[in-house]
Amino acid sequence: MSKFLRQIGFEIKNILMSKFILIAGILVLLISVAAPVIGALSKTGRQDNYYPEPVPYYDSAAYGYGVKMPIDIYPGGSGPITVDGIVIGEMNPFYWNLSTLLQSKKAIEQGNTVFTHPESANIALDLLDAQIAFFMHYVKAGITDYNDYRIQLQWEGGNKLIDKFIYEHSGTDPAVLFEAVQQGGFPLDQDGFNKKYIDITSEQRLFALEAADEYLAKFYDAVDNGNFPAYIDLAIEQQRGFIKNNEDQIAMLQKNIIDNPEQEQYLNEQIESLKKQNESIEKNQIPMLMYRLEKNIVPGLRIWQNTAIADIEEAQNWLIYNVIYTEEQFNEPQNQSLKQQYGSYARYLAEMNAQKNEYVNNELIARKCLDTEKPDMKYVPDGARSQAVQFLSYSVFVALFGVLLGGWIIASEFQSGTIRLLLIRPKTRSKILMAKFFAALIICLLIYAAGCCVNLIANGIFFGFPDYSYPNFTVNGDVSFFASYAPAFLACSVTVIFAFSAAFMLSVLTKNIAVSIIIPVVCFIGCTIVMTYLAFSRLMEWIAYTPIPYVSLYSFYLPHSTSASYNYVPVFELMKRGMPLSAEYGIMILLVLSAACAVVSILAFRKKDITN
Amino acid sequence: MELLKLENLVKIIRRKKILDGISLTVNSGEIVGFLGPNGAGKTTTIKMIMGLFTITSGRITVCGYDVATDFENAMRNVGGIIENPDLYKRMTGRQNLEYYASMYDNIRKSSIDEVVNLVKMSQRINDKVKSYSLGMRQRIGVAQALLHTPRLLVLDEPTNGLDPIGIKELRDLLKYLSKNAGVGVFISSHLLSEMELICDRIYIIDNGRMIGEKTINQTEDNGIYRYTFNTDDDEKTLEYFKSLDANCGRENGGITLVMKRERIPEIINALVSKGIGIYAVNQAQRTLEQDFISMTTGTKGQIR
Secondary structure, eight states: OHHHHHHHHHHHHHHHTOHHHHHHHHHHHHHHHHHHHHHHHTHHHHHHHHSSOOSOEEEOTTTOTTOEEEOOOOOOOSOOEEETTEEEOTTSTTHHHHHHHHHHHHHHHTTOSOOSSTTHHHHHHHHHHHHHHHHHHHHHTTOOOTTOGGGGHHHHHHHHHHHHHHHHTTTSOHHHHHHHHHTTOOOSOHHHHIIIIISSOHHHHHHHHHHHHHHHHHHHHHHHHOOHHHHHHHHHHHHHHHHHHHHHHHHHHHHHHHHOGGGHHHHHHHHHHHHHHHHHIIIIIHHHHHHHHHHTOOTTSOSHHHHHHHHHHHHHHHHHHOOOOOHHHHTSGGGHHHHHHHSSHHHHHHHHHHHHHHHHHHHHHHHHHHHHTOOOGGGOTTSHHHHHHHGGGHHHHHHHHHHHHHHHHHHHHHHHSHHHHHHTSSSOHHHHHHHHHHHHHHHHHHHHHHHHHHHHHHHHHHHOGGGGGSOEEETTEEEOHHHHHHHHHHHHHHHHHHHHHHHHHHHHHHOOHHHHHHHHHHHHHHHHHIIIIITTSGGGGGGGGSSGGGTTGGGGGSOOOSSSGGGOOHHHHHHHTTOOOOHHHHHHHHHHHHHHHHHHHHHHHHTOOOOO | OEEEEEEEEEEEETTEEEEEEEEEEEETTOEEEEEOOTTSSHHHHHHHHTTSSOOSEEEEEETTEETTTOHHHHHHTEEEEESSOOOOTTSBHHHHHHHHHTTSSOOOHHHHHHHHHHTTOTTTTTSBGGGOOHHHHHHHHHHHHHTTOOSEEEEESTTTTOOHHHHHHHHHHHHHHHHHHOOEEEEEOSOHHHHHHHOSEEEEEETTEEEEEEESSOOOTTSEEEEEEEESOHHHHHHHHHHTTOOEEEETTEEEEEEEGGGHHHHHHHHHHTTOOEEEEEEEOOOHHHHHHHHHHHTTOOOO
């Protein structure tokens, strides 16, 4: 045995003296340093894509509470405006609000707006001034980021401002008042106006005025001083308002059923939908606001906690709103497209359950992270852990180097004729062949291991070592990062082993360097193409039993989720669709095939006549 | 003792019989030659001895070890040069030798130095092989065959690429090894003149079959040799020799007569008295070339 090891040592030395192989190996090794450097340089660019809700949003009353609608940001404008001596540029979130208000004011002052009641003009101007002052709170607070969490308060705040204005002008003629407030974007019609502001007792008026004042006080506290608890109070109040509105609507719909019984089913569906919304607000939205208060997690900031919360919210939404049909419903004609997509009810059910499990898990993990204040790897894509795991794809480069080395090592001996002086020694052909096999394999695996080590250190340097101390959260418990990294590291080495063995076998069989390198590379590209494009067809189930999905074994160890599009990994998508892919099977089949390649090599080599 | 023994060696490649029952032996202290026209099967035979070709049937024994069943022990005792030795160009001559040395047991560093001195490569031994001339590579080829002090040397065209000095050095080395160290040498070559100078025995092969075995340097110390007379009247000379009832004939551009050395002056006198002018009297041996050509064309030898 020690003789064999000594032989391997000499073979290693023999291989390393080839400049061609040496340079290729060093280049591959350098990738482990290049990757973190490139990653660090492109970090800021990526962050813009990563964080959720890059577009500002508001809870839309029109589409159902809990549905985020984007604020349209119109390009262009007629130049910066000045209010109270402050210049407001076009990129300010409130540029459009303020410039519209200023224009309305100008139109009235210049007499371009015609009023039926001339007194309305002054009242309108007062309202516009009040509204301008309202938005100026934002400007003076220095809020320029569309994602600032306080921006969404403007909708209800603006309503309350109008309320306050109208209640304070209760002595004015309602008709005059009504016309005046039209200038400020008033939402109700004459009837609604009367009902809310005119046909009420003075006690009700006082009560409502107090409520408006109270709201505005909190509003200004939140906006001017950044008082987060005040914001949370208002947000919760807003949600309760939604609940009340929904309940009113439910009542109205139920009355409609009595009047229009033929529409019962349709109306009932609407009632169900509203009930779900309320359930969601009660169970999810309001508690989340309170949790944010407790942990002081300000929304809109680019921090991992907000991503975790986004995961929780997405899971909660799916779990409440997503309907899993029964078999009967699945087979109904209106669900034909589902049948086309999934093929059978069993598969549909399996996939729905798989999705459900994933969401439940995501929520669990997100909560664990928030509670322990340690982010899981998936929330820190620019953290050392994430980069280290992504770097497992390095195994593909080392595998290509393995193909190069494997294809070269035997075929070059044939092509240069040195094989003849080699085989006349007192060593059986099997021993000579296996010494070369293991020598080359050891070199490949060393390059792989060294590369990963260098990468781990470089990641720490560029992305911070503390990230390594956070655990990986799983549903069953937390594992230290290295405990979860080690198996992935070992598994990906199998890719290298397999690629090398296949090329080595071809090298022995064909005695041609070029062919032995090109065939494995072409096969690898073919497998990648199949997995990226063709595997999604229903007819390709059988490839789960071939090595095709497993040549890029690293993809089984990438962090993946359905909620964030940047973490889309094809193999997991396929697994969700029922393809029986498993990393363990892949490892086993690749190792078995590698051993088979070695055996075939020995058998072919032993009986060869050396003719060149 | 018998260092190499081939018994009924048969080799079939793609249904063609390349070798058809070759048998030969090489003993220690012997230099045995292997001759044949192109395509006769010489290189095939040598490759089978060294394990580069498989044996279809028959047996090859090296120092008592069967090459097929006891390969490692057999190879320990034999060193070989097969055609042009291809060495690893990226390594130096020394590194190549160290690499091959690693496959034997216990070759000391000093052994490598000795062998390098022997082939007179000490000056360039540490240069990369890609800078070597053909002659230098051939010398390293000889060196790697001698590294492990084998008892048998098997050489296929070993003088390829060597200049005349190199050829002589190799010849002297082989003679020294065989006479003083008891090494057995088995050489195949086209250079008939060289073979004549080196070999004790020669096997001749054609079309995969052994067609002749010849002993060179027969010490005919019975004192009887064959002489060639170059005269100005060959007819009369032949007539006279025939009348002596002696072994004579017309060869080598003259008339040959087999007789004792002592009788030369007597014959010369007889011829002169008959009025025949004598140009030269030479001790004649059938050259190897004559034997070779007659044997191989005798078997309808076609160049393959």
